[in-house]
Amino acid sequence: MRFLVPRVSLIRLLRAVCSAEHPLLRIEASAGCVTLACGDIEAGCEATIERVGVCFLRHSKLKKLIQTYHSDAAQSASIDIEVRPSGIRVGRTKVSRAGWEISLFANPASAPKRLRYLPPEKDNAPAPESQMLMPFVTPRALTPTLPPAQRGPEEL
Helix, strand or coil: CCEEEEEHHHHHHHHHEEEECCEEEEEEEECCEEEEEEEEEEEEEEEEEEEEEEEEEEEEHHHHHHHHHCHHHHHEEEEEEEECEEEECCCCEEEEHHCCEEEECCCCCCCCCCCCCCCCCCCCCCHHHHHHCCCCCCHHHCCCCCCHHHHHHHHH
């Protein structure tokens, strides 16, 4: 998916559709228009579409990046956005897919209207020390050391 959109229009769309209750933003580029949807709100603007597609990503990260383009005169009129399976490119900035948790659909007709967002469960999360043990750390090094008065004869 690749499109060129006026920077001011994109910032206004992001402000209009993005909300704290819905962290995922749906961006559709097709038929000469870019449409942004977040929750029940959807808005669009004209754009130059080079490759059609639909992607989902966290709107907070995109908003922060788009707002940095106000000071660069060469980039300020419009922004070129390209989303690939490997990541996203906004202007001259490239971010890996893993860094932004992007879902990409090449065919807008078969792309879902929404993706379910499941925040990480904090209640059932394992304790930090059991999530990852380094291979060079021995179990003895992980056990707390007791003062000499509380140690048993086998620990001395």
